[in-house]
Amino acid sequence: MQYETVFILTPVLSDAQMKEAVEKFSKVLTDNGANIVNTEEWGMRKLAYPIDKKSSGFYTLIEFEGEPTIVRKLETAFRRDERVLRFLTFRQDKYAAEYAAKRRSLKAAKAAEVKPAEAKED
Numbered sequence: 773m774q775y776e777t778v779f780i781l782t783p784v785l786s787d788a789q790m791k792e793a794v795e796k797f798s799k800v801l802t803d804n805g806a807n808i809v810n811t812e813e814w815g816m817r818k819l820a821y822p823i824d825k826k827s828s829g830f831y832t833l834i835e836f837e838g839e840p841t842i843v844r845k846l847e848t849a850f851r852r853d854e855r856v857l858r859f860l861t862f863r864q865d866k867y868a869a870e871y872a873a874k875r876r877s878l879k880a881a882k883a884a885e886v887k888p889a890e891a892k893e894d
Contacts, residue, residue: 774809774837774869779850779859780829783816790830793855798834800849806838810876823857835864835872 781793790813798808814831823829836842843861850859864872 773840774835774864774872775843775861776833776835776864776868776872777846777859777861778831778833780819780823780831780857781855782824782857783826783828783830785830785855789855793853794832794834796853797846797849800846801834801836801838801842804838804842804845806836806842808834808836810835810872819857826857829857 781790794811794813798811801808812833814833816828817831818828819826847859847861850856
């Protein structure tokens with residue numbers, strides 16, 4: 773089954789601490805047999821409403837494939853970590869999975885277009 777999780781980390785973290793937290797949750801998934809399909813760090817964004825007196829947070833998306841029992845273990849890890857403000861994990865149906873794959877391919881195509889242009893400028 774394919775899943776997608778988005779979590780918000782507290783904004784007081786340094787870049788190294790934020791990356792370490794993302795790696796920690798990725799490791800929870802891989803240690804339990806999940807296959808990580810995609811990870812996107814959306815960066816610092818303003819929250820719709822204050823959470824723990826904070827108005828912004830680091831957003832991260834992880835798409836993965838695995839057994840349903842993995843979700844419970846991942847969400848337990850989210851709840852135990854005080855750096856996580858909010859999280860949401862859901863199972864992708866076939867339409868959401870197709871859309872996510874299309875979005876990833878478009879993003880990869882845009883990145884491929886930008887790299888040759890950068891190389892010419894140097």
